[in-house]
Amino acid sequence: MAYTSGDDTSGLPAFFSDLVRCETRLYNALNDRLRERHGIVTSQFELLRRLRDHPGARVADLAAEFAIGIGATSKSVDRLERHGWVARQRNPADRRSSLLALTDEGLRLVDAADRTFTERLAELIGGALDEAATAAAARTFALLRSALERDRIGMPTG
Numbered sequence: 001m002a003y004t005s006g007d008d009t010s011g012l013p014a015f016f017s018d019l020v021r022c023e024t025r026l027y028n029a030l031n032d033r034l035r036e037r038h039g040i041v042t043s044q045f046e047l048l049r050r051l052r053d054h055p056g057a058r059v060a061d062l063a064a065e066f067a068i069g070i071g072a073t074s075k076s077v078d079r080l081e082r083h084g085w086v087a088r089q090r091n092p093a094d095r096r097s098s099l100l101a102l103t104d105e106g107l108r109l110v111d112a113a114d115r116t117f118t119e120r121l122a123e124l125i126g127g128a129l130d131e132a133a134t135a136a137a138a139r140t141f142a143l144l145r146s147a148l149e150r151d152r153i154g155m156p157t158g
Contacts, residue, residue: 038113045114047080048106059097059098062100063156067155069156077100080106085103087103
């Protein structure tokens, strides 16, 4: 279905609805599998994976990446730290912030959860889209995300 043609934007609400409902259902399905197999939820997995792939990130870096408030990000990191998966380290360049690092336990957890996450995502998407459709959707969402991030649209205000 074409969502828009020329100046006709009448299909955009349906596009938005499909986008949000797909995201919610994928997120929930991944959440269920991660909780069942690893005792974590998708939001925790995403933070742990980001820290694994970007060692030395700060809370502000995570907040910017996920477009969530610094306070909420800090509370999420606090919970990961209480579980023993993340450690805060002194930031030599700025005493007001900490650098975040995965603990050995956190690294083992995120590596195992990453395999589960990837397998489940492949099941969910592979069962609905072929390789060409998946690649096209990935390109489309990368373009949209890039434009939104470039223009700083949807960033939290607090």
